[in-house]
Amino acid sequence: MKVFDNKHIKNVALVGAHHSGKTTLAETMLFEAGLISRRGSTEQQNTISDYHDLEHQRGASVFATPLHTEWRNYKINLIDTPGMDDYIGEIISSIRVADTIAMVINAKHGVDVGTEIIWNYANRYNKPTVFVINKIDHEKSNFEMAYKSLHELIGNNAVMVQYPLVIDGSQCIIDVLKMKCYKFGPEGGKPEKMPIPEKELIKANELHNILVEKAAENDEELMELYFDKGNLSEVELLKGIKLGMLNHDLFPVFCVSALKDMGTGRLMGFIDHVAPSAFDLKSEQTLEGELITANPENETALFIFKSIYQPNLGMLSFFKVMSGEVQVNDKLYNTRTGEQEIVNQLFIMDGKVKHAVQKLTAGDIGATTKLKFTETNDTLGANPNSATVKPMKFPQSRVEKAVFAANSSEEEKLNEALKRIHLQDLTLTLSYNNETHQSIIGCQGELHLAAIEWILENIYNVKARFESPKISYRxxxxxxxxxxxxxxxxxxxxxxxxxxxxxxxxxxxxxxxxxxxxxxxxxxxxxxxxxxxxxxxxxxxxxxxxxxxxxxxxxxxxxxxxxxxxxxxxxxxxxxxxxxxxxxxxxxxxxxxxxxxxxxxxxxxxxNPKLMEPINDILVKIPETMTGSVMTELQTKRAIIQGINNDGNYQLIKGQIPKAELDNFSSQLRSITQGRGTFATSFKGYESVPTHIQQQLISQFTTETLEV
Incomplete structure (x- = not known):
């Protein structure tokens, strides 16, 4: 398999809300590049990326899946991510190793709840981002609405590169960067290139000028050329767009129909020639304060961003080559443990299909098997004292449950399975409460919990039951x-x-x-x-x-x-x-x-003895219009509201809430806010339990003791 240099490797994470069409877009990009001869579909459960039985059962992506394609002498590594924030760990790890984010938006809905939540995470990493408005051919699509909602999300930095148009019953895309019209047949595929229709020229020229101005803002030399000529050449324009993306000041907006393969090739061409690579990004600072650069001449450093346990093969570890090169049989060292690892195999992954390679270079993404001492978030370097790539940080758990083996004789088997799942999914937390004698798992939501239950039963052959955890009173x-x-x-x-x-x-x-x-x-x-x-x-x-x-x-x-x-x-x-x-x-x-x-x-x-209960600080982020409903819900849960602050179109409610009242709050908040609300909590201390609740708890304890 061809080895690409660091300037010709593009790592793109496809992110976006549930049902935005990320998996279909990934499938179409592989098809467009000729790496597959027939496109699968999520309905037929035969796409390259959604290959897991759990995903087939759910009808949606649950895991982030690395893929690759080649397009005009460039290698594009794609990572197809889930659209539900219950699986935010998969999304964060993908964003972490991507050089460019492609955020997919459904043209029927525009920026919806899932888009907002995922954008908030993507924005924290400050990665170059292109927005792709998908499903433009759908009868209920509304591109103008979708673009307007995008402007409301990120402001004027969202700059239109394309917009859809129907001409004589045919789906077209007007490209204001190339100043071309692409006309597609009923089934999509390769378009006919045409001049922009005369009645669209005024609009297209206005959008072209906006794009040129925004591109010129990112470089003094380009700005001077723009002032002198009143325009920029295509080469100059592309340079300005790339600089704007790197500065996080320009977000190009494309439109496609992934299902009909309309506009996909043009998007891939833009990724090839404009979207930043690892070589273009700023050097990263390691934990030790050193800089690490995607240069094949530097010391080798691999960052493990994802792990998957395969029953017949063991652990499959996905990594990004942060610097240097890695070859089969290389001896590297885990900078956390100091242990030596031998890289016996190297793969490029397309879903569950492994392509063996002999070498990978800086900026590339690959996988290897049977690392003995290495976990997700670890760094493999040339020696035990090599610099350590900064690990990923994941959000705290929003749902906690006590977990038991359905068959008490399988408790040890359950614990081992949970430990193995945790190695693959760092948003799953495990702990044991010595007071209540319960094993506690923390996860991101009900869907996340359901996925864990499915994996336990179908991969590890152990059934579990989940209960609300007992509260540790004082x-x-x-x-x-x-x-x-x-x-x-x-x-x-x-x-x-x-x-x-x-x-x-x-x-x-x-x-x-x-x-x-x-x-x-x-x-x-x-x-x-x-x-x-x-x-x-x-x-x-x-x-x-x-x-x-x-x-x-x-x-x-x-x-x-x-x-x-x-x-x-x-x-x-x-x-x-x-x-x-x-x-x-x-x-x-x-x-x-x-x-x-x-x-x-x-x-x-x-x-006069009294019970004391654990109290948590809580910070709830909700849309402004939903403040009243959420405040009412918090008050029914004995929360004390300490303040409300504005955060754009959101409100931040700060307060304190008894831990006992947090059970099921995640589901209730999601229901009240249609999924747009998020929250975080942390332990504050202990406060007195109200008298009537204390009496209930003592009575309940007495009854349970007598029953035992």
Whole structure:
């Protein structure tokens, strides 16, 4: 297979909303280039990119799929991405390694919810972007509406290069860069090149001038030429467009019918000659602060952006050659672990089809198998101390579920499967809650969760069930209380005896020392679950030997691990042990541990105990027109609104919300905002549970305990 240099490799991520036609466009581009002789369709489930059984079942892309094609001495690596933000990890990884983004917009709908969400991610990476308005031949298409909605999204930097026109019943595309009219037959394919009709010349010239002005703005020399001549040559115009794309100041807008292969060849020609390559992009800064450039003469660096587990072959790792070259049998080092990897095979991928190659050069995208120590986001370099490419950052989980094996004997199998899925999908998070004894997975939404469930059952042969996770509450007290407890046990020979008098109080940072006690010692215990136990030795007259105080504190700490209300952790209490009794023969550590634990428990229940619940900070981003509905929903979830700020056409609602109320909030927000709302949360701290809810929780816990 031909090896292309870094100036002739174009990496393009096809992104866009669900049903915008990305997969069909990718299929048509492969067909147009002659790499496939017959186009598949999503309806017939025979496209190159949507090859996975899960995608066939869903009728839509779930995974990002690398493809490649060749067009007029250029290699174009395409990555066909999903259109649902539940699979945002696949989209982000594709954008990360692309040199140019092609955002596909459905001409029937214009910029819709999915387009907005994905554009927000694409825009963060500041990658050159071309917009492709698809389905121009559909009876319900509205190009003007779609273009207007695009202007509302990104402003005047969206510059029309083409627009559709029907002439005598034939679909045409007016190209204001080439100043040509392309006329297509009923089934599309190769167009007839024609002069622009006279009645369209005024509009076409106006759009051409706008394009020229926008291109000239990106270079002083071009601006001077434009002022001198009043126009730019095609070569000069293309140079200005490329500079504008690199500066993120110009976004060319094309139109196509991917289904009928109308305008696809022209789009590919533009990608070839104008769209930036890795060579054109600015050098990237590594984690170590060094610069990495797509130059084949530099030290080799591969960035692993995607991993797929194949049951019969193991892990398939996709990478971009960030610099240097890689050849079969090269020995490279994982810069995270220092482990050596041998690249036994190199492939160029077209969906599930692997094309073996001997070498890949800077800027290219490829794959290899059976790396032993390397995961997604890792860098492979020429030596263990090579620079590390900055890893991708993924959004936090929006949905958390407790996960169990449907068959309890398969818990270990389930955990291993989830770990393997996580290696492939870093937006899936795994954790274990030691308090609730539940395995917790975090994902991006209900569709993401459904995909994980399908993969578990169909790829790893393990069935799982998902539940709302239990909330980790805390227990504490609201007033002081005293108690004493005598532990006495006699059963022949030495017995057990210990008596403890103590007082407990709520503890807060910076409070005064307790009054009325002769404090002989103090110990502060930072509790693993947060908060503190402050333990005072206030014994006078030696009524309890000092050696028994650690046992008393140990008994108290054991109670604090299983609070009397709901078996939740206790926090922020101070204890003064001020009196007691011991026996010269029968007293021992276990006696005072039991006495201390029981005295503490009795005092706790008399100190107006309360439950505390975890509270999260929340930031909700929604369209301005939906603010009222979302605010109402938040208030029903006991959220405290702290402020509202403008963000373009969006509102940012900042507040605090109990974690217990976040269950299903993702689905509810999507329903209220028709999918246009997003949110992020982070743990804030613990606050008191309202009295009526506390009573419900204690009653529920008591019932469950009795049932067990």
């Amino acid at each position: 227990e504490t007290i609201q007033r002081s209380a005293t108690a004493n407890y005598r532990h006495k046990k006699q059963s022949g020979g030495s017995g057990q005896f210990g008596q403890v008098h103590l007082k407990i109080e709520p503890w807060t940072e910076g409070m005064d020392e307790p009054e009325g006690f002769n404090i002989r010692g103090k110990e502060e215990v930072e509790l693993p679950w947060g908060g503190k136990l402050i333990f005072y030795n206030c014994i006078v007259g030696g009524v309890i030997d000092t050696r028994y105080l650690p046992s008393i504190m140990k008994g108290i700490l054991e109670v604090m691990e299983n609070g009397p209300l709901t078996k939740s952790y206790i926090r922020d209490v101070r204890v003064m042990v001020y009196d007691g009794k011991m026996h010269a023969v029968d007293s021992n550590d276990i006696s005072f541990k039991i006495a201390g634990a029981q005295a503490f428990k009795d005092a706790f229940m008399n100190a």
